[in-house]
Amino acid sequence: MKRSEQKTEPQTSFDLHLHSNCSDGFDAPARVVEQAAECGVTLLALTDHDSVSGVREAMQAGDRLGLRVLPAIEMDTEWPHELHILGLDIDIFEPGLVLALEQARTRRGIRNNEIAERLKSAGYDIFPFLTGGTEVATRLNIAIALVAGGFAESTRDAFVRFLRKGCPGYFAVERFTPEEVISLIRGAGGIPVWAHPMHGHPEIHALTDQLKSFGLMGLEAYHPSMSEGEADVLVSIARQKKLLVTCGSDYHGANRPGVLPGQTWRVHPALCECRAALEARPTRTLPTRESGKTN
Ligand SMILES: [Zn+2]
Numbered sequence: 598m599k600r601s602e603q604k605t606e607p608q609t610s611f612d613l614h615l616h617s618n619c620s621d622g623f624d625a626p627a628r629v630v631e632q633a634a635e636c637g638v639t640l641l642a643l644t645d646h647d648s649v650s651g652v653r654e655a656m657q658a659g660d661r662l663g664l665r666v667l668p669a670i671e672m673d674t675e676w677p678h679e680l681h682i683l684g685l686d687i688d689i690f691e692p693g694l695v696l697a698l699e700q701a702r703t704r705r706g707i708r709n710n711e712i713a714e715r716l717k718s719a720g721y722d723i724f725p726f727l728t729g730g731t732e733v734a735t736r737l738n739i740a741i742a743l744v745a746g747g748f749a750e751s752t753r754d755a756f757v758r759f760l761r762k763g764c765p766g767y768f769a770v771e772r773f774t775p776e777e778v779i780s781l782i783r784g785a786g787g788i789p790v791w792a793h794p795m796h797g798h799p800e801i802h803a804l805t806d807q808l809k810s811f812g813l814m815g816l817e818a819y820h821p822s823m824s825e826g827e828a829d830v831l832v833s834i835a836r837q838k839k840l841l842v843t844c845g846s847d848y849h850g851a852n853r854p855g856v857l858p859g860q861t862w863r864v865h866p867a868l869c870e871c872r873a874a875l876e877a878r879p880t881r882t883l884p885t886r887e888s889g890k891t892n
C-alpha cells in the first residue's frame with residue numbers, strides 16, 4: 598500500500614507507539630506530532646519509556662494541528678525476559694502511576710550511572726557524550742553516546758560489544774513485573790497492550806494467556822520489526838483471545854533512522870475495530886498547570 602493511497606483513507610491512519618526526546622526519541626514532543634501530521638496520521642499515542650513528561654506538549658500540538666493525541670506510555674517490565682507494555686489513553690496524574698514512575702526513574706538513574714561507571718573503568722568514558730540526563734536515558738541513549746565518543750561504529754555495534762549480557766556495560770535494572778504494570782495502567786484508566794510481542798518470546802500463546810489473566814487488553818501486531826506473517830499470527834491470536842489489535846511505528850526520529858510515523862499502517866478490519874474503540878472513549882483533557890486536577 599502506497600502512502601498516497603493511505604492518505605485517501607484517513608480513518609485507518611493512526612499510530613499508537615511513538616517516542617520523543619522525553620525518553621530515547623530524537624524529536625521534541627511537538628515535533629513528533631508535527632511529523633505524524635505530515636505523514637497523514639490523525640490519531641496517535643506518545644509512548645515514552647517510563648515517562649509522561651512529553652504528553653502535555655504533544656497534546657497541545659495535537660490541538661493546534663487538529664489530530665487527537667492520546668496520553669500514553671511504554672513501560673519496561675521483566676518476566677521472564679524484558680517485555681514492554683504500552684499504556685494507551687491513561688490518566689497521567691493517577692497517584693499510583695505517578696509514584697511508580699518516580700520509582701522507575703530512580704531505578705533507571707541508578708542503572709545508567711552504574712553502566713557509565715563500568716564503561717569508564719573499562720576505558721570508555723561516555724559521560725561527556727550522554728545527552729538528556731542519566732535519569733531518563735535508555736540503553737539506546739547509552740549506545741548513541743558510545744558512538745559519539747568514538748567507541749562504537751554504530752548503535753548496533755555498541756549493543757553487541759558493550760551493552761549485552763556479559764559485556765562490560767551490562768547492568769540489570771530492577772523492573773516492575775508485567776502484572777504490576779498492567780494493574781498500574783488499568784488503575785490509571787488506560788488500555789494495556791503488549792508491545793512488539795514476538796521479540797524473544799517463543800511461548801507467545803501461553804504468555805498472552807497469562808498476561809490476559811493480569812488484565813492485558815491488546816497486542817501490538819503491527820510494528821516495524823514484524824513480518825507480514827508474524828503480524829497475521831498475532832492478529833489471529835488477538836482474535837482468539839478477544840484482545841485489541843494495535844499498530845505502532847516505534848518512531849524515534851533520527852535516533853532510529855528509516856522509521857516514519859504511521860509506517861506500519863495496514864488495511865485490516867482488526868485495526869478499524871481498534872480505532873473505533875479508541876475513538877469511542879471520551880477525550881481526556883489536561884488541567885491547567887495551576888489547578889493540578891485531572892479529569
Ligand atoms: Zn519497546
Ligand SMILES: [Zn+2]
Pocket residue numbers: 614616671847
Ligand atoms: Zn517503543
